Amino acid sequence: MKQNIKHIIILVLALMATIGAEATTKVVTYTMTMEAKSTGYLFDDYYYYLQSSSGERLPLNADINNSYSLPKTFTLHFADVNITVTSSGDKGHIARSTHFFGFAEYTYTFTFESTDYFVTHVRVSSHSQYTQYVDAYSLTKSCSATWDWDKTHEYVHAFEVTLVDRFDISTVTVGGINASYDYTGSAIKPEPTSVTYTLNGQSATLTATLTKNTDYTIGYSNNTNAGTATMTLTGIGDYCGTKSHTFTINPVAANVTAPTAKTNLTYSGSAQALCTAGSCTGGTFRYSTNNGSSWTTTVPKATNAGTYTLWYKFDADANHTGSIAKTSLGTVTIAQAAALVSAPAVKTNLTYNGSAQALCTAGSRTSGTLYYSTDNGSSWTTTVPTATNAGDYTLCYKLDADANHVSIAKTSLGTVSVAARERTFGNIRVTETGVAVTTTAVIADGTDEITIPQDITVGGVTFNRTFTVDASSTVMLPFSIAVSKVSGGKFYGFVGVDKNTDGWEVVMQEVDPSGTLQAHTPYLFKPSATQMTFNLGGETVTLKANTQSTYSTIIQ
Numbered sequence: 359m360k361q362n363i364k365h366i367i368i369l370v371l372a373l374m375a376t377i378g379a380e381a382t383t384k385v386v387t388y389t390m391t392m393e394a395k396s397t398g399y400l401f402d403d404y405y406y407y408l409q410s411s412s413g414e415r416l417p418l419n420a421d422i423n424n425s426y427s428l429p430k431t432f433t434l435h436f437a438d439v440n441i442t443v444t445s446s447g448d449k450g451h452i453a454r455s456t457h458f459f460g461f462a463e464y465t466y467t468f469t470f471e472s473t474d475y476f477v478t479h480v481r482v483s484s485h486s487q488y489t490q491y492v493d494a495y496s497l498t499k500s501c502s503a504t505w506d507w508d509k510t511h512e513y514v515h516a517f518e519v520t521l522v523d524r525f526d527i528s529t530v531t532v533g534g535i536n537a538s539y540d541y542t543g544s545a546i547k548p549e550p551t552s553v554t555y556t557l558n559g560q561s562a563t564l565t566a567t568l569t570k571n572t573d574y575t576i577g578y579s580n581n582t583n584a585g586t587a588t589m590t591l592t593g594i595g596d597y598c599g600t601k602s603h604t605f606t607i608n609p610v611a612a613n614v615t616a617p618t619a620k621t622n623l624t625y626s627g628s629a630q631a632l633c634t635a636g637s638c639t640g641g642t643f644r645y646s647t648n649n650g651s652s653w654t655t656t657v658p659k660a661t662n663a664g665t666y667t668l669w670y671k672f673d674a675d676a677n678h679t680g681s682i683a684k685t686s687l688g689t690v691t692i693a694q695a696a697a698l699v700s701a702p703a704v705k706t707n708l709t710y711n712g713s714a715q716a717l718c719t720a721g722s723r724t725s726g727t728l729y730y731s732t733d734n735g736s737s738w739t740t741t742v743p744t745a746t747n748a749g750d751y752t753l754c755y756k757l758d759a760d761a762n763h764v765s766i767a768k769t770s771l772g773t774v775s776v777a778a779r780e781r782t783f784g785n786i787r788v789t790e791t792g793v794a795v796t797t798t799a800v801i802a803d804g805t806d807e808i809t810i811p812q813d814i815t816v817g818g819v820t821f822n823r824t825f826t827v828d829a830s831s832t833v834m835l836p837f838s839i840a841v842s843k844v845s846g847g848k849f850y851g852f853v854g855v856d857k858n859t860d861g862w863e864v865v866m867q868e869v870d871p872s873g874t875l876q877a878h879t880p881y882l883f884k885p886s887a888t889q890m891t892f893n894l895g896g897e898t899v900t901l902k903a904n905t906q907s908t909y910s911t912i913i914q
Contacts, residue, residue: 380526380598380599381522381523381524381525381526381598381599382522382523382524383520383521383522383523384438384475384520384521384522385518385519385520385521386410386411386412386438386439386518386519386521387410387411387516387517387518387519388408388409388410388411388436388441388516388517388519389408389409389411389515389516389517390406390407390408390409390452390460390461390514390515390516391406391407391408391409391415392406392407393407406418406452408434408441410436410437410438412437412438414436414437416434416435416436418434418452427451428443428445428451428452428461430444430445431443431444431445438472438474438475438519438521439470439471439472439475439477439519439521440470440471440472441468441469441470441517442468442469442471443461443466443467443468443469444466444467444469445464445465445466446464446465446466446467451463451464460484460485460513460514460515461505461513461514463507464507465504465505465506465507465508466504466505466514467502467503467504467505468480468482468502468503468504468505468514468517469500469501469502470500470501470502470517470519471499471500472499472500472521473499474523475499475521475522475523476496476497476498476499476521476522476523476524476525476596477496477498477499477500477501477519477520477521478495478496478497478501478520478521478522478557479493479494479495479496479501479518479519479520479559480493480494480495480496480501480502480503480517480518480519480520481493481494481503481517481518481519482494482503482505482514482516482517483514483515483516483517483518484510484512484513484514484515485512485513485515485516490510490512492504492505492510493559493560493561493562494562495557495559495561495562495564496564497525497555497557497564497566501519503517524593524596524597524598525555525566525593525596525597525598526593526597526598526599527555527568527573527574527591527592527593527597527598527599527600527601528599528600528601529555529556529601530553530554530555530556530568530574530591530601531552531553531554531556532550532552532553532589532591532601532603533550533551533552533553533554534548534549534550534551534552535548535550535589535603535605536548536605537605537606538605538606538607538608539605539606539607539608540607540608540610541583541584541607541608541609541610541677541678543582543677544582545578545581545582546578546581546582546587546607547576547578547581547589548589548605549570549576550570550576550589550591550603552567553567553568553570553573553574553591554566554567554568555567555568555597568597571594572594572595573593573594573595573596573597574591574592574593574594574597574601575591575592575594576589576590576591576592577589577590577592578590581607582607583607583676583677584607584608584609584676584677584678585606585607585676586604586605586606586607587604587605587606587607588602588603588604589602589603589604589605590602590603591603609674609676609677609678609679610640610677610678610679611678611679611680612638612639612640612641612672612674612675612678612679612680613638613639613640614636614637614638614641614672614680614682615636615637615638616636616670616672616682616685617633617634617635617636617643617645617657617670617687618633618634618687619632619633619668619687619688619689619690620632620633620634620690621690623690623691623692623693624663624692624693624694624695625661625662625663625692625693625694625695625762625763626695627661627762628661629659629660629661630659630660630661630692631657631658631659632647632657632658632659632660632666632668632690633645633657633658633668633670633687633690634657635657636670636672638672639678640674640675640677640678640680641672641673641674641675641678641680641681642655642672642673642675643655643670643671643672644670644671644672644673645657645658645668645669645670646658646668646669646670646671646684647666647667647668647669649667649669650669650671650684653671660692662692662761662762663692663693663694663695663761663762663763664691664692664761665689665690665691665692666689666690666691666692667686667688667689667690668686668687668688668689668690669684669685669686669687670682670684670685670687671683671684671685694759694761694762694763694764695724695725695762695763695764696724696763696764697723697724697725697726697757697759697760697763697764697765697766698721698722698723698757698764698766699721699722699723699724700721700722701721701755701769702718702719702720702721702728702730702742702753702755702771703718703719703771704717704718704753704771704772704773704774705717705718705719705774706774708774708775708776708777709748709776709777709778709779710746710747710748710776710777710778710779710790710791710792711779712746712779712790712792713746714744714745714746715744715745715746715776716742716743716744717732717742717743717744717745717751717753717774717776718730718742718743718753718755718771718774719742720742721755721757723757723759724763725759725760725762725763726757726758726759726760726763726765727740727757727758728740728755728756728757729755729756729757729758730742730743730753730754730755731743731753731754731755731756731768732745732751732752732753734752734754735754735756735768738756745774745776746792747776747791747792747793748776748777748778748779748790748791748792748793748796749775749776749791750773750774750775750776751773751774751775751776752770752772752773752774753770753771753772753773753774754768754769754770754771755768755769755771756768756769778790778791778796778797783808783809783810783836783901784804784806784807784808784809785801785802785803785804785805785806785808786799786800786801786802786808786810786836786901787799787800787802788800788814788816788901790814793817794815794816794817794898795817795896795898796817796818797814797815797816797817797818798816798817798818798819798820799814799816799818799819799820799836799901800819800820800822801819801820801821801822801823801836802822802823803822803823803824808836808904809904809905810836810901810902810903810904811903811905812903813900813901813902813903814900814901815898815899815900815901816837816898816899816900816901817894817896817897817898818892818894819837819892819894819899820892821889821890821891821892823889823890824888824889825846825847825883825885825887825888825889825890826885826888827885827886827887827888828884828885828886829885830850830882830883830884830885831882831883831885832880832881832882832883833880833881833882833883833890834878834879834880834881835875835877835878835879835881836877836878836901836902836904837877837899837900837901837902838874838875838876838877838899838900838902839874839875839892839899840872840873840874840875841869841870841871841872841873841874841875842871842872843892843893843894843895844875844890844891844892844893845887845890845891845893846885846886846887846888846889846890846891847883847884847885847886847887847890848868848869848883848884848886849868849869849875849881849882849883850866850867850868850869850881850882850883850884851866851867851868851869851879851881851882852864852865852866852880852881852882853865853866853867866882869881877900877901877902878902878904
């Protein structure tokens with residue numbers, strides 16, 4: 359019986375590739391195939407082939423009948439791999455039965471080698487109706503699998519070969535990288551102590567240790583600031599793809615020196631810092647003068663005198679810990695400045711001169727208004743107080759300053775004395791106070807000539823002459839006065855001169871007691887006491903001006 363039997367088993371070629379980024383993997387199958395030589399031939403006349411899933415055929419021999427003996431070693435050349443078959447017996451053979459055919463009855467070693475690919479997996483299996491298979495694994499461009507007839511008692515019928523042009527680095531194991539590192543301010547670039555590629559087969563596990571700059575390069579991202587950093591291994595040479603490995607950059611404690619409130623501040627007219635600036639690495643100090651309603655990064659300043667309440671806080675940045683919540687710095691006081699540069703001072707050695715004289719110096723100040731008072735603060739003036747008349751004056755002052763300067767309450771300056779002025783006109787000494795009722799005149803005993811340049815009103819007159827009772831004297835007063843205000847004797851006026859046989863005789867008449875004695879007029883005074891007294895009773899008399907110096911106040 360002749361049959362045209364064509365057994366072709368095609369296994370899918372799995373090709374996974376991205377442009378230069380991923381490994382290209384091929385799974386290629388090679389299957390024993392038998393085909394009748396031609397129509398009309400006997401059943402035993404067949405060609406035997408090893409056929410790949412891509413359709414390539416390589417004949418194992420020409421005519422064979424039932425079975426065929428093979429050399430102990432032979433190589434088959436395919437496009438993807440070369441398959442070298444080695445038999446451990448005297449010879450191998452290809453067997454055919456009604457249902458299957460293949461390498462039979464000996465122990466075979468099948469070696470698959472490639473020029474362009476790594477041969478990572480070989481599976482040798484029996485006919486599809488059986489479940490026997492043998493796996494082999496490799497990380498090189500050659501992989502061998504052995505089929506032992508004594509163990510399987512089945513023919514080798516098919517091979518499945520996995521080819522990889524490069525290994526995908528995405529599955530490597532990275533060793534020596536800590537889970538976290540502390541922030542330093544510089545890029546953190548840890549180096550792996552090992553990079554291992556692992557091929558996990560169903561029945562075996564293979565590993566390879568990779569070398570930097572031969573098998574992979576390293577790049578880093580987000581590796582300076584706190585957070586999650588990424589180390590990326592990129593395959594080169596026999597490796598492709600990337601492997602990302604993350605580690606944490608931990609924030610570190612900020613180095614913080616808190617601000618302090620300023621002390622001993624005094625108004626200067628310029629803005630002054632209310633506290634020292636806080637210092638830190640890794641964050642920002644903020645300041646507030648309104649309990650945190652608003653914040654500024656600049657140290658608060660103030661110009662005007664007053665009390666200021668301060669707060670601060672510290673906001674650590676993302677790379678640091680140690681933020682400080684709103685914290686009170688307490689109160690800071692800018693004290694009022696002294697407004698008074700020099701206080702007023704009372705004048706001394708003042709003497710009445712007929713004109714107004716300042717009673718004190720003018721104080722100086724930088725701010726505010728100086729006030730003066732001569733009535734213990736009942737009334738105030740901004741001008742320096744003056745006085746014309748002799749006397750004692752009690753002074754005080756105060757300073758009303760603005761809010762930035764120190765005011766001075768009523769302060770006594772003490773008493774200022776303006777002494778009376780004394781002037782002498784011959785034997786008349788006048789003590790002037792500027793007030794007529796307190797101005798006095800003293801007439802000394804003598805015959806000095808006098809000249810009074812202007813009228814002088816006085817409130818008191820003293821005549822320093824001792825009279826002899828009933829011994830008449832001639833007197834001439836420099837002022838007019840009622841006779842009734844003079845005591846100590848009687849006044850007689852000259853009424854004429856008569857000539858007789860003995861010579862000249864002066865005729866006199868007593869002055870009417872209700873009359874007036876005239877200034878600069880000679881009178882005969884007949885004393886009844888030793889002193890002449892003027893009783894002004896609070897009234898005044900006027901020393902009359904006299905430019906003639908031809909007489910004295912007393913005529914003997």
